[in-house]
Each structure stands twice: as C-alpha cells, then as structure tokens.
Amino acid sequence: MFIITRPAEDARRFxxxxxxxxxxxxxxxxxxxxxxxxxAIPDKPWQAVAITSANGAxxxxxxxxxxxxxxxxxxxxGPASTRAALDAGFLHxxxxxxxxxALIRTVKTQLHPRAGPILYASGAIxxxxxxxxxxxxxxxxxRAVLYEARPAQRLxxxxxxxxxxxxxxxxxxxxxxxxxxxxxxxxxxxxxDQAGRWRxxxxxxxxxxxxxxALPEARHVVVAPHPREEDMLRMLGLPAD
Numbered sequence: 591m592f593i594i595t596r597p598a599e600d601a602r603r604f605x606x607x608x609x610x611x612x613x614x615x616x617x618x619x620x621x622x623x624x625x626x627x628x629x630a631i632p633d634k635p636w637q638a639v640a641i642t643s644a645n646g647a648x649x650x651x652x653x654x655x656x657x658x659x660x661x662x663x664x665x666x667x668g669p670a671s672t673r674a675a676l677d678a679g680f681l682h683x684x685x686x687x688x689x690x691x692a693l694i695r696t697v698k699t700q701l702h703p704r705a706g707p708i709l710y711a712s713g714a715i716x717x718x719x720x721x722x723x724x725x726x727x728x729x730x731x732x733r734a735v736l737y738e739a740r741p742a743q744r745l746x747x748x749x750x751x752x753x754x755x756x757x758x759x760x761x762x763x764x765x766x767x768x769x770x771x772x773x774x775x776x777x778x779x780x781x782x783d784q785a786g787r788w789r790x791x792x793x794x795x796x797x798x799x800x801x802x803x804a805l806p807e808a809r810h811v812v813v814a815p816h817p818r819e820e821d822m823l824r825m826l827g828l829p830a831d
Contacts, residue, residue, distance in 0.1 A: 591615070621767070627653065629649075636659065644673070651677065660679035661681075663683070663701075684696060687818075707732060712735050713736075760788065761788050762791050770800050772801070774804060786809055792812070798811050
C-alpha cells in the first residue's frame, strides 16, 4: 500500500508504477495547485526561463504570451519539468540533474549574465535561493509568481482509512513543504501514532529533515539516493520506466 502526496497531475507516474507492480495506491494530495493567470511578466529579451516545477511550465502554457516566452531557453530541474516545458512549447531545454541547487549550478556554468535576463517561473512560496544566488553571480533575474500551492485542510477518507488499517505501507513525500503539511494533517486528525508506523519515502534529505521535525513519530524514513522520481521509484521497488 502506498499513499502518494503529490498534486494529482504530478502523481500519475507514481500511481501508474504502483499499479504496474500490483500495489494499491491512495492519492492524497497535500497541496492543490491554483494558477495565477493574470501575473504580469515584463516584455524583455529573456535568455532563459528557470522552471523549478512542472507547474511553472504549465502556468506559462496557459498564458497568451506563451509563444513569445517559449522562444527563450528553458532551464528545468528534471524529467517532469522538462516534459512540461516541451508541452508548453519550449524548443530548447537545458535539464539540470534533480533540484534547485543543480539548476543554479547549471545556469552558472551553461549561461552568461551578459546574454540577457532570466525569468523565474515561480510558485508563491519559495526559499529565495535561486534569485539570491544567481544575482550574486551577476545574473538579472525576474521572479514571476505564476501559481500557488494551497495546503489541504484535512485528510481524505481513503488516506484516513489506510492509516488506521492493521498493515502499514509507504508514504511518498516530494518536498519539505509537503512533508510539513503531511505531518500537520495527521497530527490535526490525531493519527500521528498510526502514521508513525508507516515507512516514509523522501525525495531528498531536506524532505526527510522537514518530516522528522513535523512528525517525530515517523520511525522508518528512507531517502532516495538522488532527488529524482525515477530514483524514488527504484528505491521502492517500483518500475521507473
């Protein structure tokens, strides 16, 4: 049994992999994506668009100026955001290996500050590292808030029933924020002890750290060897192709 905490559109690969392996899976998105279609983006000669989530690319695809923005190079964090960028019309995609830190390194090594400004297709909540570190390297960065990930207010009935069952399974967590929200939800509904019996699979050490702070009851925490979904799937014995 798996509980996948990603938003529905992003959870498809995990759900399909679990079903292919013959495992049952409960979709329990801990965040709901809301696009901000009216966000202003300056008309500039962008050399690149930094995309740290598939939702950033999906937000661009919804815009009237998407064809103009897609003439710039997209710099993405991994396969999911790359697929979303291609679907949004980007023809040139530079894929970083796995996370925002890798994206920052890729921009620093593959692009040049004098080649033009960088548009950051951002969610409403970020840690600010991308803007700060690229600005320190001499890049002009404009952050456009194009979507908001709103936290769920309660557990779904399927997730609640799964946690209360006699056979614990695995909860898949993909971001520090989703780990914190998951911990808040199970604690709010007085299911922290039950959730603590489950294995928690985290995409990165940062996710695991956030989980341990939010849910100290979690006794079995595993971390993917690299912050990529395919590594998460392989770690859990699920098909990654």
